[in-house]
Amino acid sequence: MAGEGALTSTGYIQHHLQNLVFGLHPENGLSIAKSSEEAVAMGFWAIHLDSLFWSVTLGAFFLWLFKKAADKATSGVPGKLQNFVESIVEFVDENVNDTMSVKSNFVGPLALTIFVWVFLMNFMDLIPVDFIPYFFEHILGVPYMKVVPSTDVNVTFGISLSVFALMIYFGIKMKGLGGFLGELAFNPFTSDNVIIKWLFVPFNVLLEGVSLLAKPVSLALRLFGNMYAGELIFILIALLPWTVQWALSVPWAIFHILVITLQAFIFMMLTIVYMAMAHEHH
Amino acid sequence: MNINLTLIGQAISFFIFVLFCMKFVWPPIINSLRERQARIADGLAAAEQSSQRREEAEAEIATMLEDAKAQAAEIVAQAQKRSNEIVEASKDTARTEADRIKNSATAEIEQEVVNARESLRKQVGSIAVDGARKILGGEVNAESHAKVIDDLVGQI
Numbered sequence: 001m002a003g004e005g006a007l008t009s010t011g012y013i014q015h016h017l018q019n020l021v022f023g024l025h026p027e028n029g030l031s032i033a034k035s036s037e038e039a040v041a042m043g044f045w046a047i048h049l050d051s052l053f054w055s056v057t058l059g060a061f062f063l064w065l066f067k068k069a070a071d072k073a074t075s076g077v078p079g080k081l082q083n084f085v086e087s088i089v090e091f092v093d094e095n096v097n098d099t100m101s102v103k104s105n106f107v108g109p110l111a112l113t114i115f116v117w118v119f120l121m122n123f124m125d126l127i128p129v130d131f132i133p134y135f136f137e138h139i140l141g142v143p144y145m146k147v148v149p150s151t152d153v154n155v156t157f158g159i160s161l162s163v164f165a166l167m168i169y170f171g172i173k174m175k176g177l178g179g180f181l182g183e184l185a186f187n188p189f190t191s192d193n194v195i196i197k198w199l200f201v202p203f204n205v206l207l208e209g210v211s212l213l214a215k216p217v218s219l220a221l222r223l224f225g226n227m228y229a230g231e232l233i234f235i236l237i238a239l240l241p242w243t244v245q246w247a248l249s250v251p252w253a254i255f256h257i258l259v260i261t262l263q264a265f266i267f268m269m270l271t272i273v274y275m276a277m278a279h280e281h282h
Numbered sequence: 283m284n285i286n287l288t289l290i291g292q293a294i295s296f297f298i299f300v301l302f303c304m305k306f307v308w309p310p311i312i313n314s315l316r317e318r319q320a321r322i323a324d325g326l327a328a329a330e331q332s333s334q335r336r337e338e339a340e341a342e343i344a345t346m347l348e349d350a351k352a353q354a355a356e357i358v359a360q361a362q363k364r365s366n367e368i369v370e371a372s373k374d375t376a377r378t379e380a381d382r383i384k385n386s387a388t389a390e391i392e393q394e395v396v397n398a399r400e401s402l403r404k405q406v407g408s409i410a411v412d413g414a415r416k417i418l419g420g421e422v423n424a425e426s427h428a429k430v431i432d433d434l435v436g437q438i
Contacts, residue, residue: 023286040284048288055292059299063307070310075317082314089311108312109304117299154285158292 009239016129016235019048019152020144034143048152055149058120066116088116092268099272102174102279107272110166114159115268121150122227122260126253129234150227150263153220160220163271167215170278179281184208219270226263230256407435
């Protein structure tokens with residue numbers, strides 16, 4: 001692993017940043033990419049097996065754990081698991097209620113899923129960078145394994161674009177198509193004079209359109225950027241001689257505990273805020 | 283950083299997770315939370331109510347205690363009065379008894395004095411008669427001079 005010349009260091013980093021891609025290769029047909037060139041050649045019609053596997057596994061783990069607590073939920077004295085789960089649910093519920101004035105049965109579960117799922121995906125970052133890839137490569141013969149789903153831009157965009165779709169759906173459902181488009185067209189510049197009001201429309205659409213489109217992009221890239229950078233630093237630390245790695249990886253990991261929680265919280269909070277904006281007239 | 287089908291797969295699994303969470307996870311937990319909140323609120327209300335009831339009971343106890351104290355004081359006062367009366371009555375009885383004893387003793391003494399005087403008188407009379415007989419040599423007869431002797435005796 002450590003310090004075997006510049007070329008292998010680069011190869012090590014690239015290897016760690018390469019997803020396990022399955023798709024239709026122009027020459028090889030349906031196959032798993034053996035190199036990053038093959039992966040690029042597969043284009044859009046390919047999937048990252050590792051990202052999907054880990055994200056779905058973690059999501060299933062989250063739902064299994066919370067379902068277990070939910071099945072035994074009692075209004076009496078709660079057990080340890082119920083206590084733990086309840087404290088998270090209550091935390092999310094409080095944030096939802098503080099942000100939204102409209103009651104919704106959907107936003108609470110949405111925010112809870114995002115918070116715990118994103119947290120778990122980020123948490124994979126704290127597992128030493130070589131453990132799982134080494135196991136998959138040398139025991140199972142899988143060439144690439146990127147274990148932190150949130151360092152995959154597809155994953156973060158998958159969630160943020162879903163949130164974006166929900167924003168538009170609830171926006172139209174709550175305010176009607178006219179109200180939704182009106183908000184885009186007659187804000188922030190408006191006038192009592194009808195002609196001037198309509199003259200402002202192009203500027204408003206431009207401004208509001210950009211700010212609307214910026215929401216999913218910033219949501220996805222913020223999480224992706226943070227996690228990708230954090231993962232990269234772990235990989236760089238792993239290039240050091242193993243005797244001194246702990247001196248850097250331990251402080252970084254401790255700091256990272258804060259980062260992964262904060263990023264999960266920000267993602268959840270912004271989702272709630274966007275949902276609140278979609279539900280309310282302003 | 284290739285954008286590919288993973289994005290759509292991720293979005294699909296995200297929606298499935300959210301729907302599962304909304305259907306099976308969120309409602310039971312949030313319901314048990316709300317229920318517990320209600321139960322705690324009820325419990326607190328009941329505690330407040332019972333503490334209020336306790337205060338009322340304490341006030342009642344205080345009045346009862348005061349009544350009991352007043353009653354006790356009254357009983358004590360009555361008892362004291364009654365004992366005073368008994369003491370006074372027994373004092374009176376004792377005094378009367380003492381007077382009676384004293385009177386009877388006085389009467390007895392007086393009786394004794396009278397008796398003693400009487401016997402003394404008689405003795406003095408006979409002594410005087412004896413003395414006179416010895417002096418006069420039998421001329422004095424007790425019977426014939428009884429009047430004189432009685433006079434003398436009366437003068438003693």
